[in-house]
Amino acid sequence: MKLTEAKAQFISSWGAFGTHWGINRTMAQIHALLLISPDPITQDDIMEQLSISRGNVNMNTRDLIGWGLVDRVLIPGERKEFFTAEKDIWKVATQIIKERKKRELDPMLKLLTQLEQIEGDKKDKDVKQFVDTIAGIRKFGGQADKVLDVMIKADESWFLGSLLKFFK
Amino acid sequence: MKLTEAKAQFISSWGAFGTHWGINRTMAQIHALLLISPDPITQDDIMEQLSISRGNVNMNTRDLIGWGLVDRVLIPGERKEFFTAEKDIWKVATQIIKERKKRELDPMLKLLTQLEQIEGDKKDKDVKQFVDTIAGIRKFGGQADKVLDVMIKADESWFLGSLLKFFK
């Protein structure tokens, strides 16, 4: 297989993969393209390589920057903006985990804590099942939260960092 | 807060949560409803409680059964079919991980392994970045695969099971 074909296949698969994770296809494709581009590239490069409109590129690169996965790069003497992606997959994963935790897990845990405190007779089986379910999810989520914190902080801690390097 | 209101909020939030994970809103809502229902319920119950059509309920319950999260239950003397969900959140998570690994991670790793073997001069920086990126993702994915296998097998292993019970 040649590079051109392999690139196309990677970008396409990464895009499809993204849709299973609540990420839109184009955003994932742009990310894929940036991941395999050795040097920073422009909006026009992305437009051309993925055959998508300027507006689309603009919105999705901004989103990717919001996720902390892509950076704007200014190249001296160049008028246009360039974009580049973090290439270390461990850092990419950590960043995604950090963001999703903040955007999804933390608010969900907050809600569950509220829902657990409903009024009602705990001998009533509907009440009991509700409280048990909510408590179970909250407890599980709380543990997941802690495990993810360890992963995120691994990068900042010498000891954990060394330990987890074995997995890199 | 009363049970009725809390239920509605849980179902609604769980549905929204699901959409961030590539699961459609209704499927997540049906799952939420079943999680907090102490006894098995029918298609008609689900239709009524979520205000959705019969066809919709039918398709989504079938999907949930395919995910191994919901079971059909036959109640003696009853003509209708009843549905019930696994209530142990650890088992729910394990089951989801198992399925997603099979449906998404494994095929992706297979593809990456193929893409890594492209023809081309490794001194060319485009080739190099492509191979490095693919290799990095594959390696990371491979490690994730192993970690998830441990989690999945924990349920089947007495020792790991006991160990992980501390986290439940």
Next chain:
DNA sequence: ATATATTTTCAATAAATTTTGAAAATTCAA
């Protein structure tokens, strides 16, 4: 076997999401 209840299917419809492209805003060199 027949009638009735129940489930399943799927084409049509509706809703949600994504994409476009052109106008407006911004940036920057001269």
Next chain:
DNA sequence: TTGAATTTTCAAAATTTATTGAAAATATAT
């Protein structure tokens, strides 16, 4: 400043995804 290059915005259009509902298929009681 001015004007050309570049980026951003966002309403409208296109596309994708989800939902409905009625007909067909299936299951069950008598």
